[in-house]
Structure formats: C-alpha cells, structure tokens
Amino acid sequence: MSAYRRGDAVLEALAARVARAPAQLPAAAVDAVGRCLVDTLAVSLGALQHPAARLARAYARLNQMGGGARVWGTQLVASMDVAALVNGVPLRAYDYNDLYIGKSGGHPSDVIPGLIALAEARRKTGEQLLACIALAYDVNMILLDEIDIEAHGWDYPNLIGIGATCAAAKLLGLSEKQTAEALAIAAVSQLASDEVESGDLNERGDLTMWKRFNGSHAIRHALYCATLAEVGIEGAVRPFQGKTAFLSKFAMSPAAVQALVQKLQGPVEPDRAAMTTFKRWPVGSRAQSAIRAALAVRQRVGDPSTIRQVVVRCDQDAYNHLLARRADPWNPSSRETADHSLPYIVGSCLLDGSLGVESFDPERVRADGRLAFIRKVVTIEPDAEHTQGAARGFLASVEVVTMDGARHVEPAQAPPGHPSRPFTAADVAAKFRENVEPVYGDASTARILELALNIHSAPDVCGLTAALVLDGDGQA
Known part of the structure; x- marks a missing residue:
C-alpha cells in the first residue's frame, strides 16, 4: 500500500486517477480540447481592455521576472502563478467562457490560462498541455456532477481548483504520492465563498470585480500547491474526509461520498470536454x-x-x-x-x-x-x-x-453551443475572429488561430504566447 494512503478514499481515488490519465489523447479528445482552447483564447483576448483585466496587468507589472510565463497582450513575463491569475481574468470578464452544470455549475475552461502558463514556464509540449487540460475537464465534471456546493454557500472555484491541481500535478510529472500531497494542500488551504454571486452592487452600481478573479485565483493556487508538493511539502492527513475537511463543508452524506469515489475510480474520460456548453453571446x-x-x-x-x-x-x-x-x-x-x-x-x-x-x-x-x-x-x-x-x-x-x-x-430551442447543438469547427473559428480581430487585426488573429489549432504538434507553447503580444511597450 502506498505511503500516502491515510484513510481518505477521495484523496486516493483522485491521485490514482491522475496516474491513470493518458499522456496522449485520442483524436476525438484532441479535437474537443482544442475547441475549448480556441474558445478560451477568443473570449480572453477579446476582453483584454476590460477594466478588471487592465488592473490585473498592473498587478503583474509589480511581479515581473525572467523565465516565467507571458502576460497575454504584453511583453511582460511574470511568475507562472501570477500569469495564471492575470491571464484568467479576461476569460471571465464578459461571462462568455464555457459552462458545465451538474449538481453544481462552473466554468471548466478557467483552468486553461493557468495550465498554459505552467506549460510555458516548464517548457512542456503542446501535446502534454492538451492531455492535462483533458484531465482537468474530466475531474472537474465529475466533481460538478457529484457535489452540490451552492446550496451551502460556496462557489464553483472550490471544485475547479481541485481539477486544476490534478492537471498541474500531471503536467509537472509528479509521482502519485506527490500528487496526493498537492491535493492535500489544495483541499484545505482555500475555500471560496459564494458571496460574489450575491447580486449586491458596489458604489458604481456594478457586481463585484472579484468575480472576474475568483476562478483564476483558484487556478493560481492549484499551481502553487502542485509546486509545493514537487519539492516535498506535505498536506493534511485527511484533506477530503477528515472531521473538518473539504467535503464536510458541503454536508455530503456517506452514500454521496461513496458515489463520488466510485466515479473517480471509474475509467478516465479524456474526451469529456465535448460535454461542455459554449456560449454564442457574451452573457450567462x-x-x-x-x-x-x-x-x-x-x-x-x-x-x-x-x-x-x-x-x-x-x-x-x-x-x-x-x-x-x-x-x-x-x-x-x-x-x-x-x-x-x-x-x-x-x-x-x-x-x-x-x-x-x-x-x-x-x-x-x-x-x-x-x-x-x-x-x-x-x-x-x-x-x-x-x-x-x-x-x-x-x-x-x-x-x-x-x-x-x-x-x-x-418556439423554445437549445441555443447554439449547447451539447445538443454543438459548435462546429467553423463556429469556433468564427467566434474567435469575431472577438479577436477588433483587438489584434486580421493578420495577427489568423496567425494566433493557426497556432492554437496546431498546438497538439507544437514542441512548446512559447510560439503561441509570443504571438499574443500586442505592442512593444507592454501596455495592452
């Protein structure tokens, strides 16, 4: 029995699922994950001038460094966790990225900017990146299916952050024990309140700006937890099923916990990204x-x-x-x-x-x-x-x-982008051009799209992120 097995079946099942996840994706999964990547870039790059995104880049300028990851739209390079936070903000600026709803609802693509930052900083291949995005979708959709967090006042980044930790551990090549420690840190060191969805307005008459940061903050934290475990730092003994641990916050019954464990012990589904809902218009x-x-x-x-x-x-x-x-x-x-x-x-x-x-x-x-x-x-x-x-x-x-x-x-119909009326490759490309061309122009937009569509064969992601620079002074 592995040393990390401490009477927490959820922890064991998650770590084992990461170990079982394929390093190479079948063609259908490459296509599904690739569409999520293109949709994510479309939404993010089109929102670079949103006030929250501009302020996030101001924060990045306080944290510049060499050898990290690119802040999208600029010449800036920051630590990979800062880049994960900052690049994820425009993705949530207009409520325009994908959505999956089970017992809880969340935005699986929140993981993508952070995993790109990690892949860039550690010089991982495009194939490795896509495989880890697929793993994040797989884990996150199981968690969203099986855990009702909203009824207990918690927000979806709590679940998305767990999937991101799994994906980051896979991308870093952590052992099964190291993966368990990363999850054991992540599960007890951050819990996001659902107060950002209260509907309360600030003095400007807006919803909270933190809603634009909440998802990418969880992904940033996931990278942090994975790199802590990488150097040998250990987490809580029973992070999911302990007396005051992660699952206790959601009042899950023993039967519900067992159902979650059984799902996690089942076959890894690298093509689950095909089950996400894309949005044709920039609202919920x-x-x-x-x-x-x-x-x-x-x-x-x-x-x-x-x-x-x-x-x-x-x-x-x-x-x-x-x-x-x-x-x-x-x-x-x-x-x-x-x-x-x-x-x-x-x-x-x-x-x-x-x-x-x-x-x-x-x-x-x-x-x-x-x-x-x-x-x-x-x-x-x-x-x-x-x-x-x-x-x-x-x-x-x-x-x-x-x-x-x-x-x-x-009459009522499901909208385009819903799994019952899925986007075609042409639909995804059209959404990309519609959002990115006003910011980057026709030629740069075509180049970025080409790089994104062919990321699975790229030796790294640096060519893609370099193409995202807008001007020479880094003031996107």
Missing part, C-alpha cells in the same frame, strides 16, 4: 436560448418601432437567476447589471437585431428611450413547460405582437 448561459429566440423574431419583425408587446416564457432557473434575484432588473445602469437582466438582454436583441459586448456599454444601457421601451413592452414569465434546466439549455420562447395585431412566435 441561462439567457442564451432567449437570445436565440429574440433574434429570430427580430428578423421577421424588422422595424422595432412596430413592436407593441413582447412575452418571454422561460425556464424557472433562468427567471430566478436573471430577474427574480436581481435588485432592479428593469432599471440596469451599468454593464454588469444589464448583462444580468433578462428584460434588458431580450429588449436589446429586439431593438438592435444583434447582441455583442457593445450591447452592454454603459452609454448604450442608459441611452434615452432604451429602458423605457423595455419596461413598456417586455414581459417575462417563468413557464413550467420550458423549465427543463441546463440539460435542455434553459429554454425560452419569445412572442412579439406588432402594432397591426400580428403575432410572431419563436
């Missing part, structure tokens, strides 16, 4: 079906001035998340209150015939007549028939009545 997943329906109706109606009434019938969870729990969803005044307001989101689709990052610019949100139109014509109703949850894509239908009495109804 619970609004995606409503956006699809609203844009389809808008095409048929044409002139929005002819609209007399709009009725949105939606999934109960979408209603709760984007209307009922918000302080004043009919009167958003900032980007983050607007992109968490289902009335504003649907109204913008109907007014503009499109929805993008620019739809939530504060000047547009507060433009004369915009909110008056939305308050006058848009009605939102939770609907039992549409309440089928994440598995069906948080369904919503949209009915528009025009001034002449004509009714235009778009």
